[in-house]
Amino acid sequence: MADPTRASSAWTYARSGVDVDVRDAALKRLLREVRFRPRPDHGRPLAAPGHFAGLVRVGRETLALTTDTVGTKVLLAEELGRWEGVGEDVVAVNVNDLAAVGARPAGLVDTILAGVPDPIAFAGIGRGIDRGLRAAGCALLGGETAVVPGIVRGTDLGGTALGFFPRGRRPVLGDRIRPGDVVLGIPSSGVHANGFTLIRRLLAERSVPLGRPRDGASASLGDELLVPTRIYSRPADTLAGVPATHGLAHLSGGGVRNLVRLHPRVAFVLDRWPEVPPLFRWIQALGPVDDAEMFRTFNMGIGFALVVDRRRLAETRRRLARAGAPDVSEIGHVERGSGVRVPAFDVEFSGYA
């Protein structure tokens, strides 16, 4: 589908207002200033470079902490007055990052920023949070509701999740990945909570109504876009303690590029990428958006990846099927080299950032 002739008119995430390079440059400036390392009696942070969650050793436990927001998907929820899905998302985006280091969720705190808190919206968010917690097996430990007129238009939804490693389990950080390993993918439930600034911009440019289905769909476009993020806690928890599991990745912002975070000195070759769901092809055509931009902005149908020992493939698939992911499929393999590529789309990334 890559077509250089349409490059000049093509849409990108940056053109819609989210320049991830600008973000990463600013973040580097911040991190360069943070040099302090605490005394060991304040907990011992573990190195997990570039990973999905921060890890710290406290007493006899290793803990994982991760924080994420639902982003501009909330603006769509607000426009349609439907809050339950984004409530579920705030759990999902956080517990899926815990799942990617093999941690089991122990608790979540939510952060809601609002100009004027709306009781109806909050009730919907609460129902969604409850659904997400059930799927993840996670408690709500607290939260913050900040009334910040002047900063926030509408509402922002974020959270932080705390995870742990049950007795005998170690964090899964990708270091055991080696050439020959299989890459498995578990489907997404839709666009999850990524790329919404681009989606909303394209819908506005093309004056696409949210209340009607797109061609070929049955649900309205708004409903289709607001489907909550699939929660991968159960399948990840089932495999995290198994030696054949070499790496886990949540394919959220950055899409397949997240695999590169797992290991810098192997190549992830995704040569069995499944058929891209129609919603993504429809968004792509709406732009147009080129293939590389689609794969680095959206999940393109696969929300969670597992890198496993090929010799344990059948057993791994059986375990995943029992843990709520019978739809897992083999999407590629690991080779010598570096980066990630999706040959069928002629897409290749050398790094995550």
Added chain:
Amino acid sequence: MADPTRASSAWTYARSGVDVDVRDAALKRLLREVRFRPRPDHGRPLAAPGHFAGLVRVGRETLALTTDTVGTKVLLAEELGRWEGVGEDVVAVNVNDLAAVGARPAGLVDTILAGVPDPIAFAGIGRGIDRGLRAAGCALLGGETAVVPGIVRGTDLGGTALGFFPRGRRPVLGDRIRPGDVVLGIPSSGVHANGFTLIRRLLAERSVPLGRPRDGASASLGDELLVPTRIYSRPADTLAGVPATHGLAHLSGGGVRNLVRLHPRVAFVLDRWPEVPPLFRWIQALGPVDDAEMFRTFNMGIGFALVVDRRRLAETRRRLARAGAPDVSEIGHVERGSGVRVPAFDVEFSGYA
């Protein structure tokens, strides 16, 4: 200073745009929907009703998790292009809430929401975070930088802190508070990060310039308002494991009303409240704002309170002096009854929310 005749022209936090009753009503709707409790192999949440941090038991450790934002103080930082102080605040507002349950900080994750991330601002925030981490003895474990044009104007700064209880220490939740206990107060460094929506509104109404000192001050008003929140981690950590320490409270949003969170069936009588710092009196006169509104919106000079056994008072003060709080003073005592009152100002609150 309470003067009912000026009630009609008086300013309140609600009139400035932050109605905490509206917020609390919305929050109740959310919490009513969240009913799920996880299986014990996912960690065991401990009841800490209405407290500063959520508590969960994981393996052999009890952990505390708390989340808070700097709020609209960030808008002032932005106006003045001075970011270091609010960077320090994002650590302070979170570790002080951990301090209020007697937990030692083990790690922080920050959340920055921005329309367009600015490298200069991020570098300043990073320097401030580093300073805060040093004061608290806490590691930065990760963070999230969300580019959310359309939701956020400028920048929002928040975070989540993870704390733990060193071997042998139990959470300090106020249940051991009893009539006869002494209430100690440690001074604040200024307005900390509370009430800024009201402050900014009053400054705008009265066209007060930020670049000049208010009458009687030497630093410019902007500098005075941006002084970062004092960090109480060291004094709280020193006392948290001591049996004579019956309760700890971070007097942030809600001011002295935070004491009521510690124990519903005792009265906190703050009959030795120290002289209110000139900055607060100046803000009050600018409104005018009545005494009760001042005490429920601002810290009024005391940022952290400790409820201790009177028989151990001298020893407690010595410990606090060695831990960086030689300026602690006795501000009141505990009686039979309920609520909190500050007799010199004729101010009384029956509850926190």
